[in-house]
Amino acid sequence: MAAPNLLQLSPPTCDDRLIWDVERSFYHFPTLAAADELGLFPLLDTNPMTAAQVGQALSLGPRATEALLGVLTSLGFLTQSHGHFSLSGVSRTYLLPGSPYYRGSIIKLFGNVPLTSATILEALKKERASAYGGGEMWETHEMDSALAEGFTHAMHCQSLPLAMGVALNGDFHGIKRVLDVGGGSGCFCIVVAQRWPGTTFTIMELPAVSKVAQRYIAEHGLQDRINTVELDMFKDRWPREYDGVFFSNVFHDWDRDRCLFLSRRAFEALPSGGRIFVNEMLLDETKDRPLAATSFSMTMMVYTQGKQYSANELREILGESGFEDIRVTPTHCYYSLVTARKR
Template sequence: MASAISIRQPAQIYEQEAQHETLLSKLKLYEIMLGSAKPMALRAAVLLNIPDIIAQASGSLTLEEIAAHISASTESPPHIEYLFRLLRFLASHKIFSEIPHQEDFKQSRYGLTGLSRLLVKETSEGGVSMLNYVPFLLGATSNLPFQGWLHLHESVLEGGSAFDKAFGMSAWDYAANNPELNKTFNEGMSCDTRAVMASVVKVYEEGFKKITSLVDVAGGVGSALSIIVENYKHIRGINFDLPHVIATAPSIPGVEHVSGNMFEHIPSADTIFMKWILHDWDDDDCVRILKRCYEAIPNNGKVVIVDALVVETENDEDEQEKCLRDVGLALDMTMMLFTGGKERTKMEFKKIIMKAGFKSYTIFKLPFVQAIIEVSKY
């Protein structure tokens, strides 16, 4: 007897494909709605000191061993099953490596990956890790951003930052009135600065060699400028920021701390340096800042901007380009939340640079979402 042949009709094929697409859409929606689980679980792991515990072991540890280390620094041992579920979840996102034990989950082993190594606070010698992103993570996962996100729709309707709407004041005023938050914010910016500036001083080497004086506008506590003058000792550095920021800045050899308002006046120098500053402001305010920069430099002077450069078109085939675009657009939403500022594409930077009176610019790529933009009067 001949075997029966099943032939699917076009309508059946379409229905199955539609069901598959609907299921994928539902799963993607769930992934988005539950997206806060990743950063908050990572925050918990950092507060439990797990990246450092594993780093100090110079290899992977069993769940029980990690629990024992946590117990040694707390008043009570951790809930072992909860700890397992936390690490299993983070390992599923490649934040930790995992060797599961089929019979006893307490014997599952966990190690560091490239992601979790960025959250190791101390070096093996006991110093602070140069790749320590912990302050950045703790700031990003505090309750302040989440309260702001609840007002994002109001920003879309009315303009202005969601943070202002949530707290009735700007992020800058809030930081000025909350010393502990101001300290956390500056530490977060410093950890990013250490990573980015290591590339900046190399990529822009020829430019730094020609500079004799440099003002870091809104330079925080001087983290970026300290790296510049350490590598190029002939440069006289001026760290320029608001009074409440300068008040917490440490003494740095070769650097003078000066307080003031960049919208009113910027100290004169050969070069103006701004790292992650223009993204805090809308186009009109950026033009005002750049005009003050124009006034502060000589005719052959430069303005050196280190800021995120949003990839203009999506390229799913290039994983790095897609990641850079995704991060750039996420940062853009974050700036809408906190300051009403924005991350910019190359053409958007060109618009504000030319409107401020400058005639030319050159872009130097970095291995980060940020790039160096060298701006000239002629």
């Protein structure tokens, strides 16, 4: 049989740049993590450097240096001018260890996670978390105090800019006492307390995380305005002496039924006129953008029982719980604060 003449094929109707970009994106985050581990960002903090100078300082050969700097510059973490490399604004803000917004802990946490297509396929087919051996992430962290501390610290670093957004853009007028459900390190309570001096806070957390939160509270000298209570938000009775209930990155860990349960528990715990605050990265109503939110939803698919929600989905959950006057306020980056009032 004669060999097929490939030139008789019709040319592709579009190029395959998108496929190339997605294929190669597999190296983006590990390269960022490697650069953080190498100390590249503090190296470039003071003065721009040539590739040769970077390679010498980091004990890397020319080929390795070119690959490292090329990826990071293409992604926007570095800039290049006349052969000299400098930090971009994003790197200066989030990738210098001396910055209060340094994301090194979260980069280290996920830098060595062995995420594969098989992991995602298992989660998609079984519709349940496939990481942690199919177990529950929160139970794993709660049983291991070192894991709990490392994870909570990483979340604290990631959450600080989000907390700033909530404190500056959220409306806490008239709120005297806030219950922060699943409040982690207390990052949101600490920042909001500094912005709203007339409000006190309680962080409701599991014991291992609560101990970490107490240290952060003490570091900021806010023990007189922020305390912790060790409760399971699904199993234990919630305290009732609060006129605000706050959730951040909690709803996205759970399916709709569990979110509705939490919303109803908040409604029951609040007095008339009390308010609920839900801080989340929202999907557009079409569920296909922004990319950060759709990717975060896939992350939740692999690690938790949840997903990212749209504003309307959260409106429906809060409305079914009895809340009214539901509002959505953009706070920081992809995040918005959804608020509502109890009748």
